[in-house]
Every structure is written in structure tokens, then in C-alpha cells.
Amino acid sequence: MTMTVPRGARAGSDVAPRKGQRRGRGRRVALFLAMVVVAVVMLYPFWFMINTSLKTQDQYVSGSGHSLTSWSKLTSVLPVGSQLTNSMIVCVLSIAIIVFVSSCAGFAFAKLRYRASTLVFLGIIAAMLIPMQSIIIPAYVNIAKVDLLTTYFGAVLVYAALGTPFATFLMTAYYRGLPDELIEAGIIDGLGYGRVFLRIAVPMSVPAVVTVIVLQFIQIWDDLLIGLLFLQNTDQRTITVGLGVLSTGRVTDIPVLMAGSLVSAIPAVIVYLVFQRYLISGLTAGIGK
Amino acid sequence: MGFVLSLPAFTLVTLLLGIPIIQAGYYSMTDWDGLNTIWIGPSTYLRVFKNPIFWRVLENNALLMLAVPVAILIPLGIAAILHERVYGWWLFRSIYFLPTAVSWVVIGMVAARFFARDGTLNQILAAIGLGGIQTDFLSGERTALLAVGLTFIWSMIGTNTIIFLTGMATIDPALQEAARVDGAGALRIFRHITFPLLKRFVQFSFIITVISAFTGLFSLIFVMTGGGPGYGTTTLEFFVYQTAFAQGAFGTGALLGVILLVIMVIIGLAQLKLLRSDD
Numbered sequence: 001m002t003m004t005v006p007r008g009a010r011a012g013s014d015v016a017p018r019k020g021q022r023r024g025r026g027r028r029v030a031l032f033l034a035m036v037v038v039a040v041v042m043l044y045p046f047w048f049m050i051n052t053s054l055k056t057q058d059q060y061v062s063g064s065g066h067s068l069t070s071w072s073k074l075t076s077v078l079p080v081g082s083q084l085t086n087s088m089i090v091c092v093l094s095i096a097i098i099v100f101v102s103s104c105a106g107f108a109f110a111k112l113r114y115r116a117s118t119l120v121f122l123g124i125i126a127a128m129l130i131p132m133q134s135i136i137i138p139a140y141v142n143i144a145k146v147d148l149l150t151t152y153f154g155a156v157l158v159y160a161a162l163g164t165p166f167a168t169f170l171m172t173a174y175y176r177g178l179p180d181e182l183i184e185a186g187i188i189d190g191l192g193y194g195r196v197f198l199r200i201a202v203p204m205s206v207p208a209v210v211t212v213i214v215l216q217f218i219q220i221w222d223d224l225l226i227g228l229l230f231l232q233n234t235d236q237r238t239i240t241v242g243l244g245v246l247s248t249g250r251v252t253d254i255p256v257l258m259a260g261s262l263v264s265a266i267p268a269v270i271v272y273l274v275f276q277r278y279l280i281s282g283l284t285a286g287i288g289k
Numbered sequence: 290m291g292f293v294l295s296l297p298a299f300t301l302v303t304l305l306l307g308i309p310i311i312q313a314g315y316y317s318m319t320d321w322d323g324l325n326t327i328w329i330g331p332s333t334y335l336r337v338f339k340n341p342i343f344w345r346v347l348e349n350n351a352l353l354m355l356a357v358p359v360a361i362l363i364p365l366g367i368a369a370i371l372h373e374r375v376y377g378w379w380l381f382r383s384i385y386f387l388p389t390a391v392s393w394v395v396i397g398m399v400a401a402r403f404f405a406r407d408g409t410l411n412q413i414l415a416a417i418g419l420g421g422i423q424t425d426f427l428s429g430e431r432t433a434l435l436a437v438g439l440t441f442i443w444s445m446i447g448t449n450t451i452i453f454l455t456g457m458a459t460i461d462p463a464l465q466e467a468a469r470v471d472g473a474g475a476l477r478i479f480r481h482i483t484f485p486l487l488k489r490f491v492q493f494s495f496i497i498t499v500i501s502a503f504t505g506l507f508s509l510i511f512v513m514t515g516g517g518p519g520y521g522t523t524t525l526e527f528f529v530y531q532t533a534f535a536q537g538a539f540g541t542g543a544l545l546g547v548i549l550l551v552i553m554v555i556i557g558l559a560q561l562k563l564l565r566s567d568d
Contacts, residue, residue, distance in 0.1 A: 028373075031373065032375050032376050032377075035367075035370060035371070035375055035377075035381045038367060038381070038385065038446075039381055039385070042384055042385050042387065042443075042447070043384060043387075044403075045388070045395075045400075046387075048409070049395075049399060052402075097301070101297040101298040101301055102298060104295065104298065105295040107294060108290075108292070108294035109291075111291075112290050112294060113291055116292075117291055117292075120295055120299055121295075123302070124298055124302050127302050127306045129550075129554055129557045130306050130310060130553075131546075131549050131550060132504070133504065133525075133529040133530065133545075133546050134310065134313060134529075134547065134549050134550040135305070135309035135313060135546070136529070136530075137313065137316065137533050137539050137542050137543045137546060138309035138310075138313050139309045141312075141539070142308075142309065142312075157301075157305055158305060160301060160305075161305030161306050162305075162306070164298055164301055164302055165302060165306075168298050193290050197294070218389070218390055221392070222390075222391070224392070224393065224394055224508035224511060225507050225511075225530065229534065240392050243394050243398075244394045244508065247394065247512050248511070248512070254402065258398070258399075261394075261395040261398055261399070264394070264395060265390070265391050265395050268390045268392070269387065269390050269391065271390065272387065272389065272390035273383075276383065276386070279386075280451055280455070283448065283451060283452070284452060284455045
């Protein structure tokens with residue numbers, strides 16, 4: 001009711017641009033509706049998973065009714081608790097390695113250059129081009145030889161190696177942005193390079209480190225191939241691998257699969273919602289100048 | 290000191306990526322099932338090139354390339370609209386980007402139901418009077434590939450929209466305003482001002498999209514179609530897995546991996562050349 005008063009007043013006092021304004025408004029409404037349609041398309045899978053998980057298989061087939069049965073059946077089909085823990089263990093170990101090696105190397109390439117450092121840097125960056133399918137067979141054979149296929153460490157090492165090139169690229173770019181004077185001041189104050197790195201550079205690189213962590217968390221959490229091959233011990237499977245295997249197996253209870261899908265997606269979605277900004281900056285970091 | 294600090298990263302990458310690449314080159318010229326190795330030589334490549342299945346697989350990769358322009362143009366349009374600060378644009382941006390966080394396994398499972406005989410797509414087709422083209426999409430070779438391609442396009446929307454929004458934010462609004470004052474319409478402004486200034490971002494999203502199409506779809510295909518029906522949705526990356534781990538032909542699998550790497554390197558070099566030619 002109150003809305004109509006100012007609108008009418010504006011139209012009355014400003015007759016000439018009225019037509020254009022109204023066309024502008026119509027256009028904005030049309031664009032808004034187009035965006036709503038896209039939003040519906042993008043959110044559809046989430047709605048489908050939630051809606052379907054709240055049915056029994058019979059209700060899913062018939063298309064009506066809701067029930068919590070599928071959720072109570074979930075843990076008997078998929079060991080959700082232990083697989084979520086496995087995912088967490090694998091993510092934390094891999095990301096710890098990636099953050100450690102890429103911070104050290106990034107600082108070296110940016111601030112402690114040595115004779116062959118450009119070459120070593122380019123070598124590591126070039127590894128970004130290597131698709132995991134190209135190294136997976138030799139890596140599998142090598143990891144089997146050192147008996148790591150039945151531990152977490154085989155998969156962890158492969159994830160760490162695959163994540164390191166881009167992380168090193170990000171960290172190097174970030175450390176390059178820190179002023180050299182800052183490092184020199186630390187050296188003059190009597191800190192060695194080691195302590196300058198730990199006490200000055202590392203604390204300042206937190207935003208870049210968060211970007212690396214978020215990107216890698218989503219990547220590793222969502223991976224199927226490495227986990228499928230390098231976690232031979234069924235008890236060590238991650239939730240994504242567990243779900244992937246389940247989907248090709250005998251379980252045809254779709255609502256249960258959807259409940260499992262939701263559970264597996266939630267941690268990465270939460271990380272996404274909280275750290276969206278970092279994910280975007282990591283994604284666009286590759287564009288360069 | 291610098292050398293010592295870069296050593297862990299260098300060692301990790303060398304041991305787990307560098308050496309395996311060289312090994313893959315060696316394995317590719319052997320007949321090898323994981324236990325017994327027989328050296329054959331470069332003729333293994335000829336053998337693969339003579340295999341019609343190999344060409345069928347590359348054909349699938351080529352057909353998936355048709356999805357790339359669509360996966361770029363749709364987000365370009367979305368970004369152009371969001372950039373006009375449509376009401377609630379920041380919420381839309383978050384929603385569109387959300388699938389980026391979700392695994393292919395999950396997306397593939399939903400997609401498999403969406404394209405199924407009694408799935409949502411067929412219901413929509415029936416509702417809008419196109420019941421005649423209703424089909425079980427995943428049971429035909431071409432329609433299954435179409436389903437994989439559509440799912441791929443859907444999943445790239447968020448990433449590419451973000452890239453273009455970032456690009457549009459770097460454009461001086463005064464340029465667009467000047468054109469508007471001169472009487473140019475929204476479409477002309479987009480074509481003659483916004484789009485040329487976005488070139489670098491379009492190239493970047495092109496590369497990301499092509500790389501994803503070639504090397505990022507394993508889990509989707511694994512869950513959605515298993516590469517089938519027949520070889521209908523087997524792409525090169527999936528063929529590597531199938532050959533090595535389902536059929537036990539490690540040598541041939543490694544060979545296919547080498548070919549995949551060569552394709553990626555060619556694409557990478559082409560991109561480098563494109564970027565250089567701008568300066």
C-alpha cells in the first residue's frame with residue numbers, strides 16, 4: 001500500500017522519461033526471471049537428492065509420499081561414519097604435505113633465488129599439464145612395490161604430488177608480492193633466512209595458504225579415481241569412493257543412494273559456503289596479467 | 290638455502306609425476322599385464338592406431354568438444370546479466386557456483402536418474418508436448434554421450450560465470466557509459482566493448498573447459514554410464530582406466546596415457562602461443 005504513493009508521485013512529477021523507465025524496469029524484471037530460471041536449473045540436483053532421500057524406494061517409483069526409512073537404512077549400506085573419517089584423514093594428510101612443500105618452495109622461488117631456481121620452478125609448474133591418467137599406471141606399480149596400497153599413504157602421496165604444482169604456483173606468486181624490504185629488514189635485525197620465513201613470510205601468507213587448502217580440500221574430497229585405485233583396503237575407502245562403488249553395484253535403492261550422496265556432499269558444500277571468496281581467488285589466479 | 294627449501298616440492302613432483310611419465314613412455318612400448326613384461330617397441334603405437342575402438346574413443350572426445358562453446362557462451366550471457374547488478378545478483382552468483390563443490394560421483398548419480406526412461410527430462414518433454422522424442426537417454430550410444438555432454442555443460446556454468454564476472458569487473462565502466470551516451474544498445478555495447486576486453490578471460494575459460502572435457506570427466510562417466518553403452522561414452526581418459534584396470538593391459542593403458550599427455554601438451558602450447566601473440 002505505501003509503495004504506491006512514491007511511485008505514483010515520481011511518475012507524475014517526471015513525465016518525460018517515464019516510458020523509458022518503465023521499459024528499463026520491464027527489462028530488469030525479465031533478466032531477473034531469467035536468472036531465477038538458471039538458479040532452478042543449478043539447484044535442481046540438490047532438491048532432487050533431498051526430496052528423493054525422504055522417500056522409500058516404493059514411494060520413489062510411485063512418485064508420492066515421504067518417509068525417513070532411507071535415512072535409517074543408509075548406515076547399513078554405506079559405513080558413513082568411518083568413510084567420512086577416512087575422507088578427513090586423507091584430506092588432512094595430503095593438504096598438510098601440499099601446504100608445507102609449496103610454502104617452502106614458493107618462498108625460495110620468490111625470495112631466495114639460486115642458480116637453477118627458474119629451471120626448477122618451471123619444471124614444477126610444467127607438471128600442471130600432466131593429466132593424472134597419464135601417470136596413474138606407473139604410479140600404481142611404484143606404490144604397490146613399496147607396499148603402500150593398503151595404507152592411506154599411497155593415495156596421500158599421489159594427491160600431494162598432483163596438488164603441489166598449482167599450489168607452488170600460487171604461493172610463489174603470493175610471496176613475490178611481498179616487498180623485498182620486509183625480508184631485508186628481518187635479516188638486518190639479525191633473524192636468519194629460516195626465521196624470516198617462519199616469523200614474517202609465513203604469517204603474512206595466510207590468505208594464500210587458505211586458498212590452497214580450500215581448493216585442495218574440494219578436489220581431494222570429491223576425487224574418485226585415485227581413491228578407487230590407491231586405497232585397496234575397503235576399510236580405508238573415502239566417502240566419495242564408497243559412494244562411487246555403491247552406485248555401480250547391486251544397490252538399486254535410489255533413495256538410499258541419494259541420502260548417501262547428500263552426506264558426502266555436505267562437508268565440501270560447507271567449506272565452499274564459508275570460504276567461497278578464497279575459492280574464487282584461487283580459480284582466477286591462473287589468469288595472470 | 291633457497292635450494293634446500295625447494296627440495297621437498299621438487300622431490301615429490303619428480304618421484305610421483307616426473308619419473309612415472311618416463312616409465313609410462315617405456316611401458317607404452319611393452320606388452321605387459323602387471324606381472325610379465327615383453328618388450329615390443331614403438332610398433333605398439335601402430336597397433337593402437339589400427340584399432341577401430343581407439344578411433345571410436347577419440348571420436349567421443351571430438352564430439353564432446355562440441356559442448357565447449359556452449360559451456361562458454363551460456364556463462365558469458367549469465368555473467369553479462371549478473372554484471373548489470375540484477376536484484377540479488379550476489380545470491381545468484383553463489384547458487385551458480387555451488388555445484389563446483391559437489392563431486393562428479395554425486396552429480397553423476399543425479400544425472401543418471403534425470404536422463405533415465407522415467408526420469409525428469411522425459412517428464413518435462415512429455416509436459417511440453419515433445420513426448421515423441423522421449424527415450425531412455427543412457428541406453429543409446431549417441432544419446433548417452435549427449436547426456437554426458439549436457440551434464441558437463443551444466444557443471445561448467447559456475448566456474449566460467451565466475452571467470453567472466455571477474456573479467457567484467459576489470460573493465461572501466463566509463464567506457465560502457467560513454468557508448469551508452471552515444472546511443473549504443475546493450476547488445477552492441479557487449480559486442481564491441483565488453484567482449485573484446487574480455488578476450489583474455491575467454492581464452493582462460495576455453496582452456497579450463499577443454500582440459501576438463503579431456504581429463505576431468507572420469508568419475509562422471511564411471512558413475513553415469515560406465516563408458517557405455519558399448520563404447521558410446523568412453524573417452525580417452527576413461528579408456529586408459531578401462532584398458533589398464535578392467536582388462537589388465539597395463540602396457541596399452543600406459544600408451545593411451547602418453548597419447549592423452551601429448552594432446553594436453555599440444556593444447557597447452559597452443560594456449561601459450563595465443564597469449565604471446567597478444568603482446
